[in-house]
Structures are given as structure tokens and as C-alpha cells.
Amino acid sequence: xxxxxxxxxxxxxxxxxxxxxxxxxxxxxxxxxxxxxxxxxxxxxxxxxxxxxxxxxxxxxxxxxxxxxxxxxxxxxxxxxxxxxxxxxxxxxxxxxxxxxxxxxxxxxxxxxxxxxxxxxxxxxxxxxxxxxxxxxxxxxxxxxxxxxxxxxxxxxxxxxxxxxxxxxxxxxxxxxxxxxxxxxxxxxxxxxxxxxxxxxxxxxxxxxxxxxxxxxxxxxxxxxxxxxxxxxxxxxxxxxxxxxxxxxxxxxxxxxxxx
Amino acid sequence: xxxxxxxxxxxxxxxxxxxxxxxxxxxxxxxxxxxxxxxxxxxxxxxxxxxxxxxxxxxxxxxxxxxxxxxxxxxxxxxxxxxxxxxxxxxxxxxxxxxxxxxxxxxxxxxxxxxxxxxxxxxxxxxxxxxxxxxxxxxxxxxxxxxxxxxxxxxxxxxxxxxxxxxxxxxxxxxxxxxxxxxxxxxxxxxxxxxxxxxxxxxxxxxxxxxxxxxxxxxxxxxxxxxxxxxxxxxxxxxxxxxxxxxxxxxxxxxxxxxxxxxxxxxxxxxxxxxxxxxxxxxxxxxxxxxxxxxxxxxxxxxxxxxxxxxxxxxxxxx
Numbered sequence: 001x002x003x004x005x006x007x008x009x010x011x012x013x014x015x016x017x018x019x020x021x022x023x024x025x026x027x028x029x030x031x032x033x034x035x036x037x038x039x040x041x042x043x044x045x046x047x048x049x050x051x052x053x054x055x056x057x058x059x060x061x062x063x064x065x066x067x068x069x070x071x072x073x074x075x076x077x078x079x080x081x082x083x084x085x086x087x088x089x090x091x092x093x094x095x096x097x098x099x100x101x102x103x104x105x106x107x108x109x110x111x112x113x114x115x116x117x118x119x120x121x122x123x124x125x126x127x128x129x130x131x132x133x134x135x136x137x138x139x140x141x142x143x144x145x146x147x148x149x150x151x152x153x154x155x156x157x158x159x160x161x162x163x164x165x166x167x168x169x170x171x172x173x174x175x176x177x178x179x180x181x182x183x184x185x186x187x188x189x190x191x192x193x194x195x196x197x198x199x200x201x202x203x204x205x206x207x208x209x210x211x212x213x214x215x216x217x218x219x220x221x222x223x224x225x226x227x228x229x230x231x232x233x234x235x236x237x238x239x240x241x242x243x244x245x246x247x248x249x250x251x252x253x254x255x256x257x258x259x260x
Numbered sequence: 261x262x263x264x265x266x267x268x269x270x271x272x273x274x275x276x277x278x279x280x281x282x283x284x285x286x287x288x289x290x291x292x293x294x295x296x297x298x299x300x301x302x303x304x305x306x307x308x309x310x311x312x313x314x315x316x317x318x319x320x321x322x323x324x325x326x327x328x329x330x331x332x333x334x335x336x337x338x339x340x341x342x343x344x345x346x347x348x349x350x351x352x353x354x355x356x357x358x359x360x361x362x363x364x365x366x367x368x369x370x371x372x373x374x375x376x377x378x379x380x381x382x383x384x385x386x387x388x389x390x391x392x393x394x395x396x397x398x399x400x401x402x403x404x405x406x407x408x409x410x411x412x413x414x415x416x417x418x419x420x421x422x423x424x425x426x427x428x429x430x431x432x433x434x435x436x437x438x439x440x441x442x443x444x445x446x447x448x449x450x451x452x453x454x455x456x457x458x459x460x461x462x463x464x465x466x467x468x469x470x471x472x473x474x475x476x477x478x479x480x481x482x483x484x485x486x487x488x489x490x491x492x493x494x495x496x497x498x499x500x501x502x503x504x505x506x507x508x509x510x511x512x513x514x515x516x517x518x519x520x521x522x523x524x525x526x527x528x529x530x531x532x533x534x535x536x537x538x539x540x541x542x543x544x545x546x547x548x549x550x551x552x553x554x555x556x557x558x559x560x561x562x563x564x565x566x567x568x569x570x571x572x573x574x575x576x577x578x579x
Contacts (some may be wrong), residue, residue: 008365015358016351088350095349096359096406100366102315102332107366128381260319 005101005110012097013084013114020112022080023122030073030126031070031133037068038134045141054142056231061144062154063222065134071156074214075161077119078186081169084115086179098260108252112170116163123162128157150223150233157220157233164237164244165190168213171247175254190214206230213243263328266413267444268313275308275469282308284469285322290447290462292413295440298449299459299476301567305469306449307345310418314343326414336367339364342407343416350356352392356383356402359391360409363419367410371384373403377405396423404435414445421455433459454565457481467567489535492527492551500528502541508533 013019041053056064085108088094101107135144146152169186176182189212197209209215210230217240219225219233231239268290275283290296300306306503311317313324315331324332326341335341335369347537360374361372378384391402400420406510407415411420417436421429433476438460440446463480465473473480493499500510511529535554544548568579 004368008362011358012351014355015355015362016353018353047484058278089350092346092348093351093354094364095345097341098316099314100363102334102337213562247490253285257318259311 001110001113002106005106006114007115008100008252009107009110012111012158013118016087018083018087019080019118022076022083023118026073026076026080027122027126029076031149032069032130033072033132034065034069038065038137042137042141055243057142058143058234059161060226061135061142061148062131062151062158063226065131065144066154066158066221069130070162074162074179075187075190077166079167079183081119081166081175082179082182082186084111084173085170086177086182091178092181094260097241098122104255105241105252108174108255110250114166115170116167119166120159120163123159123236127158127162147152148223151169153233154221154223157222157237160237161217161220161240164217164240165214166217168240168244168247171244171251174251211239213240216240227255263325264292266443267328268324268414268416268445268447269327270309270313270322270324270365272317273309273312273324274321275305275312276320283319283578286466286469286471287322288464288471289444289475290359292445293440293443294461294574295436295448295459296462296542296559297447297456297524298447298454298464299453299460299563300449300451300472302451304386304451305566306451306466307464308469309415310343310345313416314341314345322340327520336410338363338368338410338412340410340412341414341416342410342412343418344400344403344407344420345416345418347398350399353390355388356394357387357403359402359507359562363406369410373409373411377408379410381405384511397425397428397434398425400428400432403414403516404432409441412444415439415447417446417448417480419449419451421450429455434456453560455509463568463578464490465563472566487531487534488537488555489530489533490527490551490553491530491538492546493549494526495547496526496528498545499547502547503513503533503538504550506537506541508538529555 041057042255045051047052088097097107098104099216131146138144144151146155161210169182172185172189173179194209194212194215196214197205207230216231216236219231219236220228220240222229222233225232229236267289271287273286274281286305286309288479298306298309308317309324312319313326313331326334331341350401352421357374357378360377361371362522364371364374375387378387381404383398383405386398391399394402402421404417404420407417415436420436421432424432436446436448438459448456448459460477463473463477464471465474465480471547473483475483476562491499491503501511511531535552540548540554
């Protein structure tokens with residue numbers, strides 16, 4: 001790939017405030033919520049009553065650790081993925097960009113590559129920060145180490161999931177182009193659609209739910225496949241990657257075909 | 261086929277948006293070394309044509325080329341063509357320098373050139389400021405800086421003086437004349453005939469997406485503000501024969517000039533013959549003249565008359 005295009009996309013992405021704010025929101029929300037949840041679990045450990053969390057910490061520790069914090073924090077990644085491309089349309093900057101790269105696809109490829117790298121680095125820092133902070137908070141009750149089966153894979157998996165999620169959102173941003181519409185679509189697909197599908201009774205709905213992009217994709221952050229899961233962690237991640245590749249292909253096709 | 265490097269050519273260019281034809285089989289050529297004005301009323305298809313030339317929009321028919329190549333075929337397009345399209349083609353949150361920097365990086369142009377063009381348009385002081393805070397004039401200057409970034413052979417400017425104060429308009433005019441004198445192609449659109457009359461050497465005039473004229477500015481002015489003479493005479497039938505025999509064209513002025521002036525009904529409008537010659541003809545035949553008035557349409561009138569049929573949203577259009 002032309003290094004000049006990568007440099008240009010890096011300049012674009014670092015020179016607007018929304019990038020920095022979205023990434024800060026992601027890191028703060030993910031670490032903050034995860035820490036809070038771990039602290040609550042630790043403080044209420046010895047209270048009488050049922051503690052389903054304690055069981056989960058033994059069967060699927062990363063599924064719990066990366067659960068709520070990343071569940072909310074990932075929205076910032078989704079929003080940033082949309083912004084990276086749709087803000088060019090909403091501001092008119094796309095005209096300057098396409099005058100410079102009239103073949104268009106190289107610009108999309110460079111944009112996706114640069115954003116993926118930024119997303120990957122931020123996710124790696126956040127995932128390992130969350131892992132070490134939460135496991136040390138819980139260390140007096142339960143020992144969770146990277147050496148346990150599936151734990152290292154789950155940590156790397158969480159990083160990969162967040163990276164692909166960014167590209168998934170970028171593709172939707174490029175297809176819809178309208179910023180608000182694209183953000184609403186991403187939030188809907190991540191937060192709203194999955195629980196609605198589970199309300200439909202029957203095994204078909206269960207399978208549809210299992211193959212939804214973020215439902216399948218987030219399995220990679222679990223330590224092992226849980227009884228209710230339709231897919232294994234790697235299968236789920238594969239399904240998510242497939243969704244993303246298809247959407248990126250549609251995005252690229254429309255970028256070339258449509259008037260700017 | 262030998263192609264002139266900086267020559268912009270549109271051949272049979274057609275663009276439809278839904279059932280509305282914005283550009284209709286438009287063909288013209290823009291030559292290097294002069295300023296070519298692209299003139300037409302609002303909605304005539306000027307901006308669409310600019311977008312078709314630069315590949316932002318895909319034509320439904322025909323093609324536009326720059327030095328024989330389509331825009332998308334240029335490997336480093338900004339080093340060949342500099343374009344100032346709609347004023348807001350930038351992210352308001354990005355500084356002027358970063359806007360120019362990313363454009364430079366896509367073309368492999370060094371950062372030094374960014375400072376050069378910032379100097380060229382006088383924006384060095386505010387280069388680090390967010391472009392969203394710029395006045396329209398400053399935004400236009402930044403757009404011109406972006407257009408000049410690759411030191412291009414061809415400049416496409418869409419209404420560059422829109423929203424500028426008189427000082428800014430003068431600056432743009434001087435700038436265009438200078439870059440044209442350096443041998444570059446300058447293609448500048450405007451809906452104001454008066455502005456083009458003092459800036460452009462050559463004119464491409466369109467209305468409703470169709471070509472109306474493609475000629476030198478001098479020729480266009482002469483042609484479109486063609487002199488006419490109002491003549492009133494009691495012997496107008498005989499006078500008319502003399503004028504037609506001499507090569508003039510005669511129209512009854514009753515409709516156009518039935519304004520209640522004395523001698524109504526004996527007036528006629530003569531084109532193609534100057535007032536003194538008409539006077540001489542009348543004198544030699546012993547005919548009485550009541551009035552002999554040379555009339556000169558203003559440029560703006562002439563332009564409006566020429567494009568009257570093609571105005572997209574005229575006062576009479578049913579809505």
C-alpha cells in the first residue's frame with residue numbers, strides 16, 4: 001500500500017478532536033466499569049446468598065471480566081468507526097479526499113488499515129489493563145492467570161474483537177454515510193437487536209441470535225464455550241469477520257459507484 | 261492522438277439526477293495559457309460539470325479529459341489539476357495546515373510546499389487554527405491553497421469569488437490572471453457576466469446544461485450586445501426596403517416600443533446597420549426621420565437575454 005496514503009489517513013484521524021475523545025471515552029469507560037464491577041464482587045464476596053458470579057469466575061473468568069465494561073465501552077469504538085468515514089461526508093471533506101485519491105478504494109483501504117492499527121493498540125492497552133486490575137482486585141478470592149487454559153486466547157480475542165468491531169462500524173458508516181443514521185444502526189446492532197431476538201421463542205431464533213455479528217464476535221473474549229452458545233469462540237469470531245468483510249466489500253463497491 | 265498537456269475537454273458530457281438532466285450533451289475545450297470563464301445562470305449545470313471533470317460524479321454519457329486522460333486515471337491528480345469546488349470541502353475541526361498536510365501526503369508532496377501555499381494565499385498566521393472558524397473569504401483562500409498545492413497545470417475554480425469582499429474579489433482576479441500568464445489552464449465558473457467580462461479571455465456559456473456559446477469574451481460581448489437602432493419615420497415602408505437592401509434587419513417596434521411616444525406605429529428596430537448609415541440612406545432618398553436612436557444593451561442584459569430561455573427557476577416558472 002502507498003505509504004503516503006497511510007500517512008495522510010493518520011494525519012486526518014489524529015487532527016480532529018472526535019478521535020481523541022472517542023478513544024478516551026473507550027478507555028475510561030472500559031477500565032472504569034470493569035474495575036467498579038470487580039470491586040463490587042470482591043466487597044460482597046462473603047455475603048450470604050446466591051453468587052452466580054462466583055461460578056462464572058471459575059468457568060469463564062474473562063467472560064465476566066470483559067463483560068459489562070467492554071459491553072458499554074465498545075460503543076465508543078463503534079461510534080469512532082462510524083465517525084472516521086461519515087464525518088468526511090457530513091463536513092464535505094470527502095470531496096477533498098476523493099480529488100486527491102480519485103480511484104477511491106486505496107483511500108478506503110488506507111483508512112481502514114490506519115484505524116485498525118489505532119483501534120488494536122488502544123484495545124490491547126485497555127484489555128490488559130482491565131485484566132490485571134480486575135484480577136488483582138479479585139486475587140484474595142480467586143486466582144486468574146494468563147497461564148490458565150483459554151485465558152490468554154480470550155485476552156487476545158477481546159483485542160481482536162474490538163479491532164474488527166471498529167472496521168464493522170467503519171463499513172456501516174461508509175454505507176450509510178449519514179452520521180447519525182450510521183451511529184444509530186451500529187448501536188442498534190450491538191445493543192438493541194440481540195436481546196430482542198432472544199425474546200422470540202424457538203431454536204431458530206436462538207441460532208439467528210448466535211450468528212448476529214457482535215453476539216458471535218464477542219465469544220472470542222470468553223475463556224471457553226458456554227452451554228448456551230451456538231458457536232465456539234473461534235467459530236464466532238470467524239462469523240463476525242465474515243460479516244465485516246462483506247460489509248466492507250459493500251462499502252467499497254458503493255464508494256466507487258456512488259457520486260461523492 | 262497528440263494531446264495538449266493542460267487541455268481540458270468535455271465531449272458529449274451528460275448527467276441526470278433522477279428525471280432531471282443537469283448536463284445535456286455538453287462539449288467544449290479549455291485551452292492553457294488563458295482564463296476561460298464558465299458562465300451560466302444559477303442551476304445551469306456549472307458545478308455539476310466541474311464535478312464530472314474531476315470524477316466526483318459519474319457521467320451518464322460522454323467523457324471529460326485533462327490532457328487526454330480521465331481524472332481518475334491521473335496517478336498524482338493534484339499535481340495535474342487543482343480544483344476549488346464548493347467552499348466547504350474540509351473538516352471544520354481540522355487546522356488549515358493539517359488539511360493541506362494530508363492532501364500533500366496523498367501525493368507524496370513534502371511539508372515544505374504546505375508552508376509555501378499558505379504563504380501564497382496569506383494564511384500563514386492562522387495555519388494552526390481550526391478551519392471551521394474561518395470566514396468565507398479565508399475558507400476560499402484555503403481552498404485555493406489546496407488547489408495550488410501540487411503546482412498543477414490546470415486550475416478549476418467554481419465561483420471562487422462567491423462571498424468575498426471587493427478586496428478578496430480583486431485578489432482572486434489578479435491571482436487567476438497571473439497563473440494563466442504562467443501558461444496554466446484556468447477554468448473559472450461564474451453566474452455574473454460583469455465579472456467574467458473583466459477576467460476571462462474566453463467564455464463557455466451554458467444554460468440548462470446545454471452549450472449556448474463557446475467563443476472569445478470580446479466576440480461574445482460584441483455578438484450579444486449587438487447594436488440596434490430605433491428608427492421612426494412616416495415613410496417607414498420605403499425606408500424599410502432601403503435598409504433591407506443594405507443588409508440590415510428590421511423588426512416592428514410596435515410591440516417592443518409601443519410606449520405611447522408620439523409617432524407610435526411608425527417605429528422599427530434595425531439591427532446590422534449603424535445609425536449614421538441609416539441616416540444617410542434616409543437623406544439620399546429624401547425620407548423624413550422622426551427618430552434615430554442607437555441603443556446598446558448592457559452586458560448583463562445581453563447575457564440575461566441570451567440565457568432567458570434556459571433559466572432554471574425563472575419568475576414565470578410554475579411551482
